[in-house]
Amino acid sequence: MGAWTDMAFILVVVLDLFLLASSRLGAAIRAVALQGAMLSVLALLLTSSGHSLRHVLVVAGGAFLIKAVLIPWLMFRAIREMAIRREMEPLVGYVPSMILGGVGVVLSFAFSRGLPLPTNEMHPFLVPTALATVWTGLLLVVSRRKAVTQVLGFLVLENGVFVFGLLLTEFMPVMVEAGVLLDLLAAVFVMGIVMFQINREFASLDTDALSSLRD
């Protein structure tokens, strides 16, 4: 059981690094979907006697449905309709972003060592994984040009926040967790509409075309 949990955490971090190095949008969306699925597995694996079964099932099932199925499906539809495959010319190259991601992982471990949890530790990898994933998401958003990749970065960031939220499942009201899932959906939904409009206005999904507003 413990080994499986370790593996799941490591897989989440590996997917972070894979996303930083990947230029193909289809592969990146699949990676985000797999990461979403791992999150729901983690929610199940980390269940202890203090949890109510109903809440665990809602969180794990909700994460799987939304993060691993629904949103990837929406993203695939978006890139198919807009006929784009690759992220061209990221602002920060793939190798530098991998290195930055690696540095982030190391720093996350250092940070969580320096900041002991006030509660019983659930799993030693939980906090570093969450922080490394948040960092990856931020990197993806600021270093990529395509709107699709930026949305993927936002999803990865939300995944990191979700991992951290697993720490709180024992005493947090389910409302906040439902809020996470719903807001994620809503954000992507609106972003999707906006992307569709960007596409119609500029006939490409490159946010560089969106640069007429500056000082």
Added chain:
Amino acid sequence: MVLLVILAPLVLAAVAFAWPDGRTRPWLLLAGAVVHAAGMISLWVSPDGPVLSGYLDLDAAGTVVLSTSSALFLASAIYAQGYLRARDDRDNRVFVGGLLILLSAMTTVGMAQHLGVLWVAIEITTLATAPLIYFNHNARSLEAAWKYLLVSSLGIALALLGTFFLALSGAGPGGPKSLLLADLVRDGGHLSRPWVRAAFVFLLVGYGTKMGLAPLHSWKPDAYGEAPGLLGALLAGGITNFAFLSVVRVFQVTSAAGEGAFAADALMALGLLSMALAAVFMAGQRDFKRMLAYSSVEHMGILAVALGLGGSAVTGAFYHVVNNGLSKGVLFLAAGNIHRAYGSKRTDEVRGAARRLPVSGPLFLAGFLAVTGTPPFSPFWSEFMILNGAVSGGRYLVAGLFLLFLAVIFIGMGATVLSVVQGSDEGAPGRPGFRDGWLTAGPPLVLLLVVLALGLWLPRPLLSIFSAAARLVTGT
């Protein structure tokens, strides 16, 4: 009554989306604004007390921010009657519905006593605003909406992480294990202090993005520049004030946990940075709506500095929330009229606004004088209170920088405003058929008169509610 002012705009929003006729749809906006304002008056007369097991409660700080926004929303709703009639080429279904959802979400932020509820409501304000910025349906407004959505969503995601940190800090032995503000403040001594500190950093970055504090303000000039004037008024005088309220909530908890000094320093640093950046970008700004965005960055900076200073400056901060909200209403609505009348918002093209628009032109000038703190308008008094708090607290450096930035901003903004208002409008571009009417020039005029009246005479109940709101933060 608390639930009525949240639910009534939502119901009207649903009606607005179903309403078939675009010409009469803006009336729903007016209906929502009137119901909301009436509800707020009734809450002033007889407060409700906590509802939904304490998750919602209108305390003094919430009352100050929410009353200001209710008045501003009413003015904007009246203005919208004239504006949307002039823009009958556009479908206003999403605009009217979105504004009503925004009103409901802002009300929830004002009343939230639970940091999770607060976070959800802030997220809804973002989602409701993004489509509104895209009202003009052109490439520039799309770019502004995309930037707003992406930057705000990032901020909000980080704020959620900060909220989780805060929840975790209270999970230890003796901790509150709750995100209710009252529990967190009461058990402040039992919170894990390193986690509170980390939480404050993330929450300040997150809600600071919504406030538009420098250097997290990148969405602001674009959104304010491209959005219709009345949405700019609601963003600068409403939503950003609610984001400030969220920072106040977080600061309450942080102070109770004993990390107040650290948080205060961070607030003052970001606040002064915002004022400095506004001073730099305000000078030589070639677009008068973008100039107003930097004015908003400046005033959010003033609020952050005042909150960090503590003591009597916090009373000044709540007074300034009202003054900033109402004067931003004057400026954005007048700027919207000028933009309509010229079809341009470039300062090298627009001139002689006082001649072409005999009400809106002078109002733009008066609004500028008010917002930069010229007596006898009320922002002068609130800025004076903040400065006074800085000096009496021995913070001479902060006071000196504060004054310096205010002076530079006055000069930079004045040059732009005067070039728009003065001179002859001959040869300037124009859009025939738009002139000052009761519906478009009346609301900013009334707001300006209120700002003037509050400067000449501050009623005692208002002063006591500002002090009560400040006591929530300073604890004395």
